[in-house]
Amino acid sequence: xxxxxxxxxxxxxxxxALSHLDALESEAVHIFRxxxxxxxxxxxxxxxxxxxxxxxxxxxxxxxxxxIPFSLLHVDTGHNFPEVLDYRDRTVAEHGxxxxxxxxxxxxxxxxxxERPDGTRNPLQTLPxxxxxxxxxxxxxxxxxxxxxxxARAKERVFSLRDEFSQWDPRRQRPxxxxxxxxxxxxxxxxxxxxxxxxxxxxxxxxxxxxxxxLPEIYFAHEREVFxxxxxxxxxxxxxxxxxxxxxxxxxVRYRTVGDMSCTGAVDSDAVTLEQVITEIAASRLTERGxxxxxxxxxxxxxxDRKREGYF
Amino acid sequence: xxxxxELSETTLLRFATAGSVDDGKxxxxxxxxxxxxxxxxxxxxxxxxxxxxxxxxxxDLALLTDGLRAEREQGITIDVAYRYFATPRRRFILADTxxxxxxxxxxxTGASTAELTVILVxxxxxxxxxxxxxxxxxxxxxxxxxxxAVNKMxxxxxxxxxxxxxxxxxxxYALELGVPEITAIPISALAGDNVVDPSAxxxxxxxxxxxEHLETVPVTHDLSHCHARxxxxxxxxxxxxxxxxxxxxxxxxxxxSFRVGESVTVLPSGRVSRISGIDLLGEPVxxxxxxxxxxxxxxxxxxxxRGDLLVPTKDAPATTQDIEATVCHVADAPLxxxxxVLLKHGTRTVKAIVKDIPSRLTLDDLSLHxxxxxxxxxxxxRVKVRTAEPLPVDSYADSRRTGSFILIDPSDGTxxxxxxxxxxxxxxxxxxxEAEDDGWDF
Numbered sequence: 001x002x003x004x005x006x007x008x009x010x011x012x013x014x015x016x017a018l019s020h021l022d023a024l025e026s027e028a029v030h031i032f033r034x035x036x037x038x039x040x041x042x043x044x045x046x047x048x049x050x051x052x053x054x055x056x057x058x059x060x061x062x063x064x065x066x067x068i069p070f071s072l073l074h075v076d077t078g079h080n081f082p083e084v085l086d087y088r089d090r091t092v093a094e095h096g097x098x099x100x101x102x103x104x105x106x107x108x109x110x111x112x113x114x115e116r117p118d119g120t121r122n123p124l125q126t127l128p129x130x131x132x133x134x135x136x137x138x139x140x141x142x143x144x145x146x147x148x149x150x151x152a153r154a155k156e157r158v159f160s161l162r163d164e165f166s167q168w169d170p171r172r173q174r175p176x177x178x179x180x181x182x183x184x185x186x187x188x189x190x191x192x193x194x195x196x197x198x199x200x201x202x203x204x205x206x207x208x209x210x211x212x213x214x215l216p217e218i219y220f221a222h223e224r225e226v227f228x229x230x231x232x233x234x235x236x237x238x239x240x241x242x243x244x245x246x247x248x249x250x251x252x253v254r255y256r257t258v259g260d261m262s263c264t265g266a267v268d269s270d271a272v273t274l275e276q277v278i279t280e281i282a283a284s285r286l287t288e289r290g291x292x293x294x295x296x297x298x299x300x301x302x303x304x305d306r307k308r309e310g311y312f
Numbered sequence: 313x314x315x316x317x318e319l320s321e322t323t324l325l326r327f328a329t330a331g332s333v334d335d336g337k338x339x340x341x342x343x344x345x346x347x348x349x350x351x352x353x354x355x356x357x358x359x360x361x362x363x364x365x366x367x368x369x370x371x372d373l374a375l376l377t378d379g380l381r382a383e384r385e386q387g388i389t390i391d392v393a394y395r396y397f398a399t400p401r402r403r404f405i406l407a408d409t410x411x412x413x414x415x416x417x418x419x420x421t422g423a424s425t426a427e428l429t430v431i432l433v434x435x436x437x438x439x440x441x442x443x444x445x446x447x448x449x450x451x452x453x454x455x456x457x458x459x460x461a462v463n464k465m466x467x468x469x470x471x472x473x474x475x476x477x478x479x480x481x482x483x484x485y486a487l488e489l490g491v492p493e494i495t496a497i498p499i500s501a502l503a504g505d506n507v508v509d510p511s512a513x514x515x516x517x518x519x520x521x522x523x524e525h526l527e528t529v530p531v532t533h534d535l536s537h538c539h540a541r542x543x544x545x546x547x548x549x550x551x552x553x554x555x556x557x558x559x560x561x562x563x564x565x566x567x568x569s570f571r572v573g574e575s576v577t578v579l580p581s582g583r584v585s586r587i588s589g590i591d592l593l594g595e596p597v598x599x600x601x602x603x604x605x606x607x608x609x610x611x612x613x614x615x616x617x618r619g620d621l622l623v624p625t626k627d628a629p630a631t632t633q634d635i636e637a638t639v640c641h642v643a644d645a646p647l648x649x650x651x652x653v654l655l656k657h658g659t660r661t662v663k664a665i666v667k668d669i670p671s672r673l674t675l676d677d678l679s680l681h682x683x684x685x686x687x688x689x690x691x692x693x694r695v696k697v698r699t700a701e702p703l704p705v706d707s708y709a710d711s712r713r714t715g716s717f718i719l720i721d722p723s724d725g726t727x728x729x730x731x732x733x734x735x736x737x738x739x740x741x742x743x744x745x746e747a748e749d750d751g752w753d754f
Contacts, residue, residue: 014530014531014532014535016532016535016569016601016602017323017530017531017532018323018324018532018603018604019322019323019324020322020323020324020402020403022604023323023324023603024324025593025605026564026603026604026605027564027603027605029564029593029605030545030563030564030605033545033546033562033563033564033605034545034659036545036546037545037546037618037659061593061594062562062593062605063546063548063562064548064591064593064594065548065550065552065554065555065558065594066548066549066550066551066552066555066558067550147393147394147396148396151393154393154394154395155391155392155393161725170391173391174726174727175392175417175418175420175421175642175727175730176421177420177421177424177642177716177718177727177730178424178425178712178713178716179425179564179713180656180657180716180717180718182656182718182720182725182727184654184720184724184725185725186724186725197394198394198396198405200396200398200403202398203403286354
């Protein structure tokens with residue numbers, strides 16, 4: 001080999017060490033390409049939230065200058081933020097992608113699913129999602145889940161085999177060795193794939209800043225009509241809030257996660273730029289999900305139980 | 313505001329822990345996460361709530377890392393969990409692995425991607441069987457850096473002689489196994505000595521604290537000793553008006569570096585061409601190195617597809633259909649002679665058959681049990697495999713990526729076995745293989 005390589009000084013990184021963002025990016029791209037090489041019908045779950053936006057950006061890079069060889073799938077709870085749906089549709093059009101939509105509202109209208117007493121539709125997503133996977137015969141489904149989000153997710157593999165009922169069985173996971181991902185599956189089974197497994201919330205934000213990725217406006221501080229419920233600021237709207245005894249007020253807020261309006265809370269913030277958001281997160285004493293997600297607070301194992309049923 | 317740039321310039325260290333609960337692993341992990349602000353208020357509150365509901369007086373920090381119902385119910389760690397924390401100098405991915413011998417496969421899993429392994433020892437007990445097992449696995453997996461954390465120094469009056477004796481015994485043992493670098497650090501995870509801050513109780517110790525060492529250990533090796541390898545993952549052909557003739561070979565560089573103009577050989581076909589361009593995720597570059605994901609363009613239109621390996625023409629490995637390797641069996645069903653399997657190496661999956669299982673390693677004393685007949689879950693042994701097609705394998709000693717493979721059960725897709733090609737342990741003198749296998753050398 002003729003490449004001259006500088007002697008590595010003790011205690012310093014060699015010039016060939018990748019920055020942590022470069023290392024994470026390279027790993028995620030490798031995962032996208034493995035799936036493209038080994039599966040017939042992969043799909044990217046795309047909600048218009050920051051993690052799925054980063055996933056899409058990485059997929060675009062992985063196959064450039066060719067198009068992404070995957071379509072997108074959105075599970076529409078019927079309680080989505082209009083800014084996010086708008087962002088979703090613009091993105092699909094801009095990149096000439098194909099979007100599949102699984103609609104919770106359809107299931108409710110048909111009487112297959114019932115509205116819950118607490119009004120949250122997050123747990124109702126599982127059935128439309130898993131039925132869409134079956135009916136479209138998707139064999140690999142990319143999700144933006146990160147292991148830093150939650151303790152059950154910390155146990156998740158990059159390639160996660162799901163049975164014909166889309167169930168996750170944490171005790172029957174395949175060991176994942178080196179970067180040799182095993183995507184073998186029987187007909188009817190599929191593999192959930194998490195290219196952002198090793199990213200943290202801060203990594204996602206730093207990457208968004210580095211790459212100059214556009215986000216829906218609700219991630220930045222803005223005035224919004226909200227009301228307090230279970231210690232969170234929820235957006236007032238036709239989805240079912242506020243109820244009696246809950247009062248609407250105008251506050252300067254932003255969102256750390258974007259999901260269903262009925263369970264995703266806003267945080268008080270005056271961060272209007274990416275750098276301000278990053279500074280705010282770096283100083284926060286609350287996790288993303290702890291601060292703004294009602295669905296994880298239902299029980300100690302809420303996430304694990306939902307994942308077992310087929311949720312991400 | 314410079315937060316973005318400052319934090320972006322850090323590097324990433326993947327490391328794994330080993331050691332049973334009694335050695336204080338949970339406490340050490342808990343302190344690292346806590347002191348680096350990686351345990352946040354709501355997580356601590358959740359742990360406090362859960363601990364109180366179980367009638368425990370103090371928050372049980374193990375609940376932070378034991379994420380599954382079954383783990384919390386049984387109070388043990390069953391599976392590898394990945395933890396993330398950061399300091400201003402570096403970001404860390406910690407593979408938190410259970411230490412019991414029946415979870416050897418989990419330690420192997422954690423160590424397979426780690427650049428550093430931490431082996432915990434209780435200062436009162438010194439080097440025990442479990443310590444030797446962990447050292448052996450770190451050596452087998454060729455983890456580049458090993459840290460011996462001599463914990464509970466507070467319980468031996470912070471005596472230098474206790475630490476020195478343990479460090480000496482361990483270092484001698486680990487060097488014999490071929491562990492390339494050992495750093496011994498006396499700590500008390502409970503009291504916080506030498507974990508994040510230097511200890512006032514051990515002024516005789518002049519080395520780095522545990523966290524300082526994690527922050528400064530070099531993460532990438534000298535590339536001049538590496539054979540350059542690029543497993544082709546996917547062929548990128550846009551076939552658009554803008555790029556009618558673009559044909560790029562996408563993959564993550566497994567080892568070494570590639571440069572535009574370099575002559576490369578495609579394996580297993582043996583065809584030769586020259587690199588006409590390298591795209592680093594959309595940006596053209598002159599040179600790219602491990603572990604960058606790239607797309608390589610060649611001067612000639614030759615037949616290349618997923619599963620092929622690009623190598624420098626002057627540094628090509630031989631191909632072989634007979635692979636001898638050290639393996640760790642990770643599935644519940646045993647591996648037996650005659651077993652028909654799939655073998656995944658790099659981006660290529662081929663049919664294979666287990667021809668022989670010459671020996672099983674006893675981890676306690678590293679003795680070899682000849683012809684065990686089968687390997688069961690967590691067993692480590694030597695295996696001879698015949699593949700249906702020739703593969704360009706390297707010795708695992710030369711390349712952790714192109715020297716490793718997994719065996720898969722073709723009937724249900726189960727990952728059966730993790731394999732490392734070539735000699736098990738590094739030895740001071742090169743060992744002459746008696747079988748004189750001419751197919752390839754290492």
